[in-house]
Every structure is written in structure tokens, then in C-alpha cells.
Amino acid sequence: MTKYFALIPAAGTGSRMGNELPKQYLSLAHKPMIYHAIHTLCQSQWISRVFIVLAPGDTEWAQYDWSEFSDKLMVLYCGGVTRAESVRNGLAVGQEKAVINENDWVLIHDAARPCLTTVQLEKLMNELMNDKVGGLLAIPVADTLKRGDIHNRIGSTESRENLWQAQTPQMFRYHLLIDALNNATTVNITDDASAVERLGFHPKLILSDVCNLKVTYPQDFALAELILQERKIQ
């Protein structure tokens, strides 16, 4: 039977956040930010195991108690210089530690997207479980798009037709994703789907919403906090 695994790349430094502490450990809704993604993924009964990919020298992870997730959670200290490298290393080491078959699904989710809901996760899995390629959560671009020049003057207005913003989780068969990432080592790719696209495949876009935002800048952090607090109140 095909299994599902999740992998959270969490080896980044959060340079755009501007904190010394990597952003995945900043306190968000009373927990380190990374806790929220782990919690949502570990709650899913479909997912056999959740891998966390940390930087080799990470000393922060061990400061917290993660025992509530028991052995559903597996920590791998094999992060790389880029997100793509962290994911690729995590998939390779993860397969050595757990039995992942070539055709099993892997869901890659940023530690920096703490507001993912179970509803969004299940929608992604339901809509892709019989897909030949796989896909990702995404939202259609809603704003008018301007291409600026080096002086921040508008050069042109771009059509937003058929343009989407990629989110995570991004879900692919193990063999396809590892082949795609091995093939894309020398190029600058910022998500998993673009590695798969480079092999000539067309991942499916699954409609999500803005609440699954990526915390990149301090103002995103404040927004994520509001979203999580609002959910607790309801």
C-alpha cells in the first residue's frame, strides 16, 4: 500500500526576518514557530512519519520538549546551503532511516508556514492521491502586477492571467522528487515543484487561501500570530 511521509525543511537562518535566532524557533502563539507545522502534520492519520531537517550545527531544537509527537517525528541533522539541498538531503537520509518506497508520497512543508490547516492538508492529499505527477497548494494572484526597474519605476504592467503563488505542502512520489532534486543541484530553485517541472512534468495547482502564508518578514509574523490566536478563540 502506498504510504505518505512528510518532510519539513527547517535548516534556514531566517535572514529576512532579521533576528539572530532562526525564525523557526521564534515564539509564535506560545510555541516555537516550527511546532505548528509539526503539530498539523503529525495529527494526520494518513501520514506515517514526519521528518524534520535541521542544520548540522543546530543547538536550539534540543532546548524544547517534543515528546508529545513520540516516534512519529524523526529529526535529521542534514540541512544544506539551500532549501532544495535540505530537502534532497532529508529525502536521502530519511530513506535510510525509515522504509520509504519509491512510489510513496512525500509532502514537503516549510517550517515557516505555521498556519496550514488540516482541511487544506486533506484537500491536497485527496485531490492528488490518484494523480500521475503530484502538485501543491497555491493561490491565484489577486493584485495587479508591475515590473519595476532599478529605480523602482514601472517598466510594464504584467498580465496576472493564470498566475499562481506557490505554497506548501508540495506533494510528489518519492522517486520523482529525489530524481528531480538530484537533477537540479546546480540551478537556483526555490520550491520542489520547479525541480519536477525541469524534468518536463506539470504539477497540479490545488486551490488554497492566503491564511497559509509564509512567515518571511516581521509583519508576516504578526499576521500569523493573529490567525493562530483567532483559531484558538473559535
Ligand SMILES: Nc1ccn([C@@H]2O[C@H](COP(=O)(O)OP(=O)(O)OP(=O)(O)O)[C@@H](O)[C@H]2O)c(=O)n1
Ligand atoms: N538552507 C535552507 C534554507 C531554507 N530552509 C527552509 O526552507 C523553508 C523556506 O525557506 P525561507 O522561508 O526562505 O527560510 P530561510 O531561508 O530561513 O529565510 P531567509 O531566506 O529569509 O534567510 C524554511 O522552513 C527554511 O528553514 C532549509 O531547510 N534550508
Ligand SMILES: C[C@](O)(CO)[C@H](O)COP(=O)(O)O
Ligand atoms: C517553497 C516556497 O514556500 C513556495 O512559495 C517558497 O518558494 C520558498 O522560497 P524562499 O525564497 O526559500 O522563501
